[in-house]
Amino acid sequence: MAAGTGQAGNVTEAQILDALRPIDDPDFHRSIVDLGFIKNLRIEGGRVAFSIELTTPACPVKEKFQQAAHQAVMALPGVEHVDIEMTAQTRGSRGPDRAQVLPHVRNVVAVASGKGGVGKSTVAANLALALSRTGATVGLMDCDVYGPSVPLMLGVSGPPQATTDQKLIPKQGHGLKLMSIGFLADTPVIWRGPMVHSLIRTFLTDVLWGELDYLIVDMPPGTGDAALTLTQLAPLSGAVIVSTPQEVALIDARKGLQMFQRVQVPVLGIVENMSYFVCPSCDTKHTIFGEGGCERVAREMGVPLIGRIPLQPDVVSAGDGGKPTVISAPDSPAGRAFTDLAGIVARKLSLLNSEAPPVLDTNITWVNTSKEPGGR
Numbered sequence: 076m077a078a079g080t081g082q083a084g085n086v087t088e089a090q091i092l093d094a095l096r097p098i099d100d101p102d103f104h105r106s107i108v109d110l111g112f113i114k115n116l117r118i119e120g121g122r123v124a125f126s127i128e129l130t131t132p133a134c135p136v137k138e139k140f141q142q143a144a145h146q147a148v149m150a151l152p153g154v155e156h157v158d159i160e161m162t163a164q165t166r167g168s169r170g171p172d173r174a175q176v177l178p179h180v181r182n183v184v185a186v187a188s189g190k191g192g193v194g195k196s197t198v199a200a201n202l203a204l205a206l207s208r209t210g211a212t213v214g215l216m217d218c219d220v221y222g223p224s225v226p227l228m229l230g231v232s233g234p235p236q237a238t239t240d241q242k243l244i245p246k247q248g249h250g251l252k253l254m255s256i257g258f259l260a261d262t263p264v265i266w267r268g269p270m271v272h273s274l275i276r277t278f279l280t281d282v283l284w285g286e287l288d289y290l291i292v293d294m295p296p297g298t299g300d301a302a303l304t305l306t307q308l309a310p311l312s313g314a315v316i317v318s319t320p321q322e323v324a325l326i327d328a329r330k331g332l333q334m335f336q337r338v339q340v341p342v343l344g345i346v347e348n349m350s351y352f353v354c355p356s357c358d359t360k361h362t363i364f365g366e367g368g369c370e371r372v373a374r375e376m377g378v379p380l381i382g383r384i385p386l387q388p389d390v391v392s393a394g395d396g397g398k399p400t401v402i403s404a405p406d407s408p409a410g411r412a413f414t415d416l417a418g419i420v421a422r423k424l425s426l427l428n429s430e431a432p433p434v435l436d437t438n439i440t441w442v443n444t445s446k447e448p449g450g451r
């Protein structure tokens with residue numbers, strides 16, 4: 076923490092920190108003072124200014140922190156004005172084997188499902204946009220070789236530009252950096268194992284993603300070759316499993332979950348998509364595809380249920396029209412559910428990263444591309 080100017084008027088740096096100390100971060104269960112969130116404390120007479128530096132700009136309790144801090148410091152005798160700047164330094168997961176692949180990406184999050192058509196791409200696109208709306212720098216990588224959705228969902232098409240040394244420049248859409256197999260091939264391609272492997276490798280090593288707080292990966296469907304390749308090659312910080320409440324989807328969701336657990340990628344949680352329908356005329360919630368399915372699987376598998384996205388008809392037109400719900404209808408029930416999900420994902424990553432060693436050792440070469448399950 077920057078040293079304050081000490082005694083001025085009759086308030087001191089120590090008094091200010093003591094006043095702020097009771098404010099706990101609900102995830103870390105520690106005081107924001109002890110966590111080192113308070114930066115650049117300045118005292119000039121009765122005027123106090125400082126920053127609260129969060130571990131992610133997507134922190135859902137940002138406003139609460141600001142209000143509580145303002146109230147606590149204003150209550151001190153001698154304080155006339157408090158100026159608080161909310162900032163964020165997104166923490167990243169950096170292990171030694173992550174240095175070579177996506178070295179400037181702080182968090183790589185896989186959005187996966189066992190079964191097709193459950194809303195994986197919809198969740199991936201809206202999650203990326205919701206994170207970006209908080210001020211984070213975000214990329215969306217569409218690795219669904221069989222049915223890329225990002226061009227349609229984000230309303231962006233055409234081949235990406237390449238540099239003279241054959242690096243691909245991501246396209247831009249709604250503030251996101253984007254890469255999709257759909258930008259590269261107009262006609263459907265029959266992907267064979269080795270081609271999938273090399274394409275995914277290209278996306279991870281030959282795309283100029285630059286500095287990103289979050290890279291959201293729309294995973295290839297299922298638990299086949301393409302999905303497995305990606306879990307082995309990408310330095311995944313965590314995975315989000317999307318399912319619908321029906322048993323047929325849940326069976327496959329379990330398989331998806333197990334795939335990540337086998338390669339020791341933390342599963343951040345399950346998202347229940349098309350969870351319920353809110354009747355527009357009577358406001359009643361209908362659980363069309365059954366109730367409690369994802370919750371049960373989450374409990375069985377020891378992971379949290381981190382979101383319930385309602386079935387909302389305009390989610391379809393939003394996706395098909397290139398303006399996902401988070402930007403076309405942010406205050407709708409689904410829009411809010413996606414935004415809440417982004418907050419939870421960001422917080423879970425912050426927590427995980429506080430447990431991970433904060434290393435980015437560029438001297439260590441990442442070589443192992445054929446790790447056995449469990450070898451991560």
Ligand SMILES: Nc1ncnc2c1ncn2[C@@H]1O[C@H](COP(=O)(O)OP(=O)(O)OP(=O)(O)O)[C@@H](O)[C@H]1O
Pocket residue numbers: 188190191192193194195196197198219222224296348349384385386387388389390391392394395409
């Ligand atoms: N919450 C929702 N409410 C209404 N429609 C939805 C919802 N989520 C997704 N959809 C629609 O369901 C269809 C399938 O969604 P999406 O393409 O995201 O699934 P997917 O799992 O990525 O499918 P695929 O396996 O083909 O890649 C799309 O038309 C999408 O707009």
Ligand SMILES: [Mg+2]
Pocket residue numbers: 195196197219222224
């Ligand atoms: Mg898809």
